[in-house]
Amino acid sequence: MEHEILEIPGLTYDHSMELEYATQFAVDYYQDDYAVITIAQEGSYLVVPEGKEAPEGLDKEIKVLQQPLDHIYLVATSSMDLFRAIGGIENITLSGTDANGWYIEEAKEAMENGNIQYAGKYSAPDYELILANGCDLAIESTMIYHSPDVREKLEEFGIPVLVEHSSYESDPLGRMEWLKLYAVLLDKEEEADAYFQSQTDMLTDVLGAENTEKTIAFFSINSNGYVTVRKTGDYISKMIELAGGRYIFQNLGNDNALSTMNMQMEDFYAGACDADYIIYNSAIESELHSLDELLEKSSLLADFKAVKEGNVWCTEKSLFQETTGIATMISDMHTMLTSDDPDLSQLTYMYRLTDTK
Numbered sequence: 001m002e003h004e005i006l007e008i009p010g011l012t013y014d015h016s017m018e019l020e021y022a023t024q025f026a027v028d029y030y031q032d033d034y035a036v037i038t039i040a041q042e043g044s045y046l047v048v049p050e051g052k053e054a055p056e057g058l059d060k061e062i063k064v065l066q067q068p069l070d071h072i073y074l075v076a077t078s079s080m081d082l083f084r085a086i087g088g089i090e091n092i093t094l095s096g097t098d099a100n101g102w103y104i105e106e107a108k109e110a111m112e113n114g115n116i117q118y119a120g121k122y123s124a125p126d127y128e129l130i131l132a133n134g135c136d137l138a139i140e141s142t143m144i145y146h147s148p149d150v151r152e153k154l155e156e157f158g159i160p161v162l163v164e165h166s167s168y169e170s171d172p173l174g175r176m177e178w179l180k181l182y183a184v185l186l187d188k189e190e191e192a193d194a195y196f197q198s199q200t201d202m203l204t205d206v207l208g209a210e211n212t213e214k215t216i217a218f219f220s221i222n223s224n225g226y227v228t229v230r231k232t233g234d235y236i237s238k239m240i241e242l243a244g245g246r247y248i249f250q251n252l253g254n255d256n257a258l259s260t261m262n263m264q265m266e267d268f269y270a271g272a273c274d275a276d277y278i279i280y281n282s283a284i285e286s287e288l289h290s291l292d293e294l295l296e297k298s299s300l301l302a303d304f305k306a307v308k309e310g311n312v313w314c315t316e317k318s319l320f321q322e323t324t325g326i327a328t329m330i331s332d333m334h335t336m337l338t339s340d341d342p343d344l345s346q347l348t349y350m351y352r353l354t355d356t357k
Helices: 077-085 105-112 127-132 142-146 148-156 172-176 179-186 189-201 235-243 265-272 291-297 299-303 323-338
Strands: 013-016 025-030 034-039 043-048 063-066 072-074 092-095 137-140 161-163 214-221 227-230 245-247 260-263 277-280 312-315 350-352
Touching: 025 179, 034 161, 034 179, 063 161, 072 077, 077 092, 077 105, 077 179, 077 189, 077 323, 092 105, 127 148, 137 142, 142 148, 142 161, 148 161, 172 189, 172 235, 172 323, 179 189, 189 323, 214 235, 214 265, 214 323, 227 265, 235 245, 235 323, 260 265, 265 299, 277 323, 291 299, 323 350
Parallel strands: 043 063, 072 092, 072 137, 137 161, 214 245, 214 277, 277 312
Antiparallel strands: 013 025, 025 034, 034 043, 214 227, 227 260, 312 350
16 A cells, blocks of 8 residues: 655664555564555554564554554454464453354354453443453454544553454455565564465466356355345455456446445346356355255256256355465365366365255
8 A cells, every 4th residue: 555654753764564455554664673564445554563662652543552462352353364364362351252252263163262251242342351461462354444432442441452454455365475464463474475385386387277257156044035245346346256266247337435235036046047156155155055945046047057067066155264274275266277177175265055955
């Protein structure tokens, strides 16, 4: 992202972090181990090293994050896996999701053994617990914008609030690159660089392959019978392209900030019945275990080309919490697109739906 290098009283700018895909944040390093994180639409945060202080005369608009940051209240669920990837779950002591809501085993275990406590969801935090815990940072998703009074209250208590904007990244790998931002908070930049490189290396052959031009519909069906699909240009559709396919809906506009939209089954049928593959998104509704379960949701699906040809797949429920799995999911889809008989044991986030449970 384009941003201004801030002049910080008493600090000397040194260099900026090089980012490959992310566009919603930037990191500028200053001498003596200070850093400034700038998040699009949010503003800037000065990361102050342990044992040092924020300089006098600092602009009041710049929020101060005093290291060590080891009592974090994590509300943005997509960030937990990024902390896990850099060995930072131990820095999280409060969660906005209870133990039953986590699919990330390390997070679930940390809550079950008491290392992480449930401190309430974004709109109803347990302020008493948060203060008693010595919370030094709250990491929120953009849902906090719907509860501005909560953010104001946390900041009144002296707890800085960082709103992560990874969901605004148009490139799926840009979402995963947010682990580099969290690495700055925890002084784990080397771990983040190594992990991110290992994930992008996994895609070297995939990204260099010619597109198959096979079409994919990615969807779920809600309890009211409406079909939820991704809009054109959403990061899921970008993942499909990186995997070597084409998202079936090429003209679903981005008339608002939402990345999904609902349509009636008849409209979904008209737009997606000829898709070469259909992938059922289990993140919104429950996982499916057979093709019969899918067809029970709508008899129209039986006439889809992908159903007739046996190219019906479902995502694992854990996919959207495991942000670091983006590269693996792209690889899974590439395998699906390029193999007539893919080895299902080699896939991590997808499985084929067949007639039997």
